[in-house]
Amino acid sequence: MNCLITxxxxxxxxxxxxAVDHVDFQIRPGRVVGLVGPNGAGKSTTLKxxxxxxxxxxxxxxxxxxxxxxxxxxxHDLSYISDVASLPEWIRVDQLLQLMKSTHPSYDLSKSLxxxxxxxxxxxxxxxxxSKGMKTQLHLAIVMGINARMLVLDEPTLGLDIIYRTEFYxxxxxxxMDPQRSILITTHQIEExxxxxxxxxxxxxxxxxxxxxxxxxxxxxxxxxxSKDSAAEARKLHPVYEKDLLDEAIMIFENTDxxxxxxxxxxxxxHLADLFVAAVKGTHHD
Numbered sequence: 275m276n277c278l279i280t281x282x283x284x285x286x287x288x289x290x291x292x293a294v295d296h297v298d299f300q301i302r303p304g305r306v307v308g309l310v311g312p313n314g315a316g317k318s319t320t321l322k323x324x325x326x327x328x329x330x331x332x333x334x335x336x337x338x339x340x341x342x343x344x345x346x347x348x349x350h351d352l353s354y355i356s357d358v359a360s361l362p363e364w365i366r367v368d369q370l371l372q373l374m375k376s377t378h379p380s381y382d383l384s385k386s387l388x389x390x391x392x393x394x395x396x397x398x399x400x401x402x403x404x405s406k407g408m409k410t411q412l413h414l415a416i417v418m419g420i421n422a423r424m425l426v427l428d429e430p431t432l433g434l435d436i437i438y439r440t441e442f443y444x445x446x447x448x449x450x451m452d453p454q455r456s457i458l459i460t461t462h463q464i465e466e467x468x469x470x471x472x473x474x475x476x477x478x479x480x481x482x483x484x485x486x487x488x489x490x491x492x493x494x495x496x497x498x499x500x501s502k503d504s505a506a507e508a509r510k511l512h513p514v515y516e517k518d519l520l521d522e523a524i525m526i527f528e529n530t531d532x533x534x535x536x537x538x539x540x541x542x543x544x545h546l547a548d549l550f551v552a553a554v555k556g557t558h559h560d
Contacts, residue, residue, distance in 0.1 A: 276302075276303075277301060277302050278301050278302065278303055278336070278337060278423060279299075279300065279324060279334075279424070279458075280299075280300050280333070280334070281298060281299050281332065281333065281335075283296045283297075283332035284296070284298070284323060284332040285297070285331040285332050286328060286331070292480050293316050293480055294316045294319050294320055294323070294480045295316075295479070295480035295481045296332065297316070297320065297477075297480070297481065299482060301424075301456055301458060301473075302456065303423070303454050303455065303456055304472075305457075306456070306459070306470050306472045307459070307471070307472070307473045307475060308461070308464065308473070309321075309458060309459065309460045309475045309477060310460065310462075310476055310477070311476060311477035311478050311554070312554055315478050315479065315480070316477050316479070316480040316481075317428075317460045317477060318428065320477070321426060321460065323341065324336055324341060324426065325349075325352075325354060326341035326344075326348060326349075329342065336424075337351055337424075350378075350379055350380050351380070351421075352422055352424045352425075353416075353420050353424070354425075354426045354427075355410075355413050355414070355417060355426075355427050355430045361409065361412070364400060364402065366401075367390070367396065367398070367399050367400075368397035370412075370416075371383055371386055371416070371419075374420075378420060380422065381419050381421075382419050382420075382421065383419060386415045386416055388418075389411075389418045389449070390411070390412070393411045393415070395408050395411055395412055395415070406433050407435065407438035411438075414445060417450070418449060422455070423454065423456070424456050424457075424458065425450060425456075425457045425458070427460070427461075428460050429460060429462065430442065430459070430461075431443075431461070431463065431466070439466055443470055446470075447470050459471075464550055465545070465547045468488075468547070471488050473485075473487050473488060474486065474546060476550055476553045476554070483553050484549070484553050491543055491549065492543040495526060495552075496526070496527045496530060496532050496535055496542075496543070497525070497527075497541070497542050497543065497548065498513070498527065498535045498541055499522055499523075499524055499539050499540040500523050500525065500538040500539035500540075501521065501522060501539065502523060504538040505538075508525060508535070509525070511527060511530055512530075513525035513526055513527050513556075514526055514552055515552030516556075517551075522539075526544050526549065
């Protein structure tokens, strides 16, 4: 199956600072990929490279094209929503939709209108009259009207309340996704997207330190909840991360026999939020 995005040795320096350090990854059709990492880890730089907004070293193909050379062609098939995306405050919703219709070759106005009909956003509203949640719905409506193969979301629900955030992701999966499309999401709210992700990429200090399908996490990582009395013995198996609770210890192990761990307590597959902390703060390396 052809990959929508392929990166090999992707590297970007800002002066002496290396924002992205020889990164390799692929994104295939039909996947929902979470790119997560702390501030300054290299998430936004990676997205800018994919969008053709910066120069870089290494190899990067988006839909088989070079984003620095073929950016216009790539953007026919790629949609982008950023946490800092801004719409003109003075424009009316109907004017914005007509602008999209007249300028974007892959835009279907009827799809946007069908989506907006189920929201409180009216065509007569001006952008300045919309709440942040309604602006996000308007962005999503525009995305729904573009026949894009890839959707890139950079902290799309930042500042939204829990109801809008939940609705946003539910609508995204139910109405946008199909086997030929993929979504790449960066977010700090990893627990909110865990249920929709098919793949996870954790980046830290410019390097991807975990990159795998969600279904494979349990084959590589195991979480152990153990008593303080048993913790010392469990620690001899070299957890990659550990945190202490009131009467217990939580440990995450990589490529360790779960049968051995069961001697010390309750064994589960770690949640993504815990795996993220383990990867960034623990001892895990490539």
